[in-house]
Amino acid sequence: MTQQTITEISIGDLLNKVRAFKYEGWRLVQICCTKLPDVLELQYSFDKDYVFNSLKIVLKDTSTAVPSVSGIYLSAFLYENEIHDLFGINVQGIAVDYKGEFYRTQVKHGFNQEVQPAGEKSNE
């Protein structure tokens, strides 16, 4: 249906690549984090004239520092606070840092915790 590319890059390349997108006039669409059994994936997505491009970085655990891209795209600060609050990703230097107070959830970093898939549906 659509043109869509997902490229895997290393953390060190992140800022340079994002800056290149900015100069070419791409729009930051979203930043999201995916928890996989052993790693965490971050995706930075961009759009220009309906072409979709996504950068993927893979993190071993949450202790790895990730540089903030909010200096390049201001709108990234919301997404970065979100991945910090929900997954506990250590994002360094966010333009507006809520320090974990962005989502007032009962469980901190709730999306980074294991849940047991409900095999048989229970009815309490």
Added chain:
Amino acid sequence: MKFLLMVKSVVKNLVRGPVTERYPFVPKKFFKGTRGQVLIEIKKCIFCGLCQRKCPSQAIVVTKDKKNWEIDRLRCVSCAACVDVCPVKCLAMDTKYAPCSDKRYKDAFNA
């Protein structure tokens, strides 16, 4: 620049009278396809439990050996997923909603 355009709308509104219905004195009209509450024709039910498995809000409990079919009315989201999967078509969607309640209650049907 136009002034007081809105007066037209206000006057129209005064002349037309209310467009709302005087609920609950005048009962609400439902459409033929409105999803209200789930009805069951318990005599036809074969207690296969497919509705229980497909229910996204886990509102239905089917006990095969006791021949019991139970629905938690406040859990039900009226999506009609159970009606679609029922192999003997004993489930149907009423156009009326389930009665209001301040407590959780279950409707049990036994064959």
Added chain:
Amino acid sequence: MSKRTIVPFGPQHPVLPEPIHLDLVLEDEKVVEAIPSIGFVHRGLEKLVEKRDFIDFTYVAERICGICSFIHGLTYCMAVEELMKIEVPERAQYLRTIWSELSRIHSHLLWLGLTADAFGFENLFMQSWRLREYILDIIEETTGGRVIFGSAKIGGVRRDITPEKLDEILKKIRSYQKEMLEIGSYFLEDSTVKHRLQGIGILSKEDAQALGAVGPMLRASGVSMDIRMMGYAAYGKVGFAPVVETAGDSYARCKVRIRELDQSVDIIEKCVQQMKEGPVEIKVTGFPNGEFFARSEQPRGEVIYYAKANGTKFLQRMRVRTPTFANITPLLSVLKGCQLADVPILVLTIDPCISCAER
């Protein structure tokens, strides 16, 4: 420098249907900075995907938002269909387009009402919502639900509309279109409303692009960007051009939405004319595998569904980026330099849907 004051705005406020909190830093009556905080209604629906199988999750996706519920369900289905390589039947595509446009009309009418309410014109508020009620009746008649349509399904749609019914709907909508234009003219031509909206909260084209604005917010600043142009569902076949305004102020945002009402009626008409008989769903077997970003245009702007699956019945990750979330940063830029009295109307012009933004 004069004395600075911090005024809290929200989470409870007469113009806000949903909780967002803004700390407004004021110099006299002028806002110099605004700091948002959300997270009052975070429901963790994205996490729920790990506990509900991918077919059940359609119902959850529809309940992310109460206004654009159908498009949420539709976009989720599009993401899963792409992962499973499902070709949706043509008639289902058209029905999806019709329902999407109906929800766009009802959402824009709701927004017009709320805006009228925010600038204190209660009668217009009532008139917009009266019209919206007729659209909701059409929706209830065709899908069975008033706001939660429940008609999107992986592999197609759950209900069909008969050709006679379609013609009837079209006739009805045509008559409502006249009323919509009339109400639209009150918004666009009345001098009091113009005073309240024109020149307020200007967002330049460059800013709109750099800050990642989407939807009517972006189009009102002169950028022609509408995800419907990518041609998902049947949008590729009906032929239309995005509604673009160049002024970038609150009035332009209002105008974009009013013109889109008109456009939506035209799209529905074209769909009804082009539709052919045929199946509305196909049987789905197997499990999704892979990752995909599905995009669609909601009344508020672009919505992104990211789905990642590993071939089991539970998706590994489902992420929703709603238009309101993307529009918060442009809102902050618009708020800078405005008067305190204009804050409510500016917050409304992004068409905020906070619980949808927090999922």
